Amino acid sequence: SGKSRPMRILQYVQNTAVQGDANSVISAVDSYCANVEWAMNVGDKKGEILDAVVLDVRPRWVLELGTYCGYSTMRIARLLPPGARLITLEMNHHYAQVAKQILGHAGLDSQVDLLVGASSALIPQLKKKFDMDKFDLVFIDHWKTSYLPDTKLLEECDLLASGTVLLADNVTCPGAPEYLHYVRNSPRYKSLYFPSQLEYLRVEDGMEKSVFLG
Numbered sequence: 508s509g510k511s512r513p514m515r516i517l518q519y520v521q522n523t524a525v526q527g528d529a530n531s532v533i534s535a536v537d538s539y540c541a542n543v544e545w546a547m548n549v550g551d552k553k554g555e556i557l558d559a560v561v562l563d564v565r566p567r568w569v570l571e572l573g574t575y576c577g578y579s580t581m582r583i584a585r586l587l588p589p590g591a592r593l594i595t596l597e598m599n600h601h602y603a604q605v606a607k608q609i610l611g612h613a614g615l616d617s618q619v620d621l622l623v624g625a626s627s628a629l630i631p632q633l634k635k636k637f638d639m640d641k642f643d644l645v646f647i648d649h650w651k652t653s654y655l656p657d658t659k660l661l662e663e664c665d666l667l668a669s670g671t672v673l674l675a676d677n678v679t680c681p682g683a684p685e686y687l688h689y690v691r692n693s694p695r696y697k698s699l700y701f702p703s704q705l706e707y708l709r710v711e712d713g714m715e716k717s718v719f720l721g
């Protein structure tokens with residue numbers, strides 16, 4: 508039942524996870540996607556790398572590109588210091604609606620602003636909309652061919668400060684070759700690869716952490 512995969516994930520969360528307990532919602536998504544049907548969440552293995560980066564950066568302003576069901580949104584939001592904000596962009600209305608409900612079940616909607624629309628249209632509006640200046644952390648996990656153009660757009664919109672961390676999912680599988688080449692060869696980034704595995708599978712994947720140098 509449930510018309511879409513995100514819908515089926517939401518129903519499983521609503522039926523099994525503890526309302527207001529983000530960790531139980533994260534575990535519910537992981538057990539559903541590991542045992543019932545695969546979905547493109549960052550997952551528990553790469554999720555631990557994401558957690559470690561969030562805890563290390565202690566960001567005040569976080570941007571996520573590609574919300575999908577809100578899994579990585581929850582992982583980030585549950586670790587934010589008080590007063591910090593996570594802005595997540597999702598172009599698919601249905602996915603955004605599901606993510607909003609999953610975030611609500613986890614009790615994390617107060618730290619998160621979920622905007623529905625394409626990143627290319629929304630990124631130029633963020634400074635004014637949120638009265639903010641620079642992001643401390645950007646988690647990139649949307650269409651792999653959009654990683655590079657959106658990184659360049661973030662530079663053009665002056666949304667990256669010296670020290671801003673970009674963390675990109677899937678740089679090995681499915682891969683983001685143009686993005687990788689750019690951040691690994693540009694003098695404006697210090698880049699480091701974190702090997703891991705594709706969510707819920709024994710397939711190599713990894714995340715690239717790139718620090719903007721200004």
Ligand SMILES: CCNc1ncnc2c1ncn2[C@@H]1O[C@H](/C=C/CNC(=O)c2cc(-c3ccc(F)cc3)cc(O)c2O)[C@@H](O)[C@H]1O
Pocket residue numbers: 547548549572573574575576596597598599602624625626627648649650651653676677680681705706
């Ligand atoms: C147009 C660019 N701008 C965008 N602005 C806002 N939201 C966007 C945008 N692009 C895509 N989105 C949204 O991000 C999400 C897309 C994520 C794309 N992710 C993947 O393709 C992906 C794919 C895999 C994968 C790996 C191995 C396989 F065999 C099959 C799939 C694994 C992953 O972890 C992935 O992240 C959707 O919710 C989509 O609606």
Ligand SMILES: [Mg+2]
Pocket residue numbers: 547548549648676677
């Ligand atoms: Mg991904």
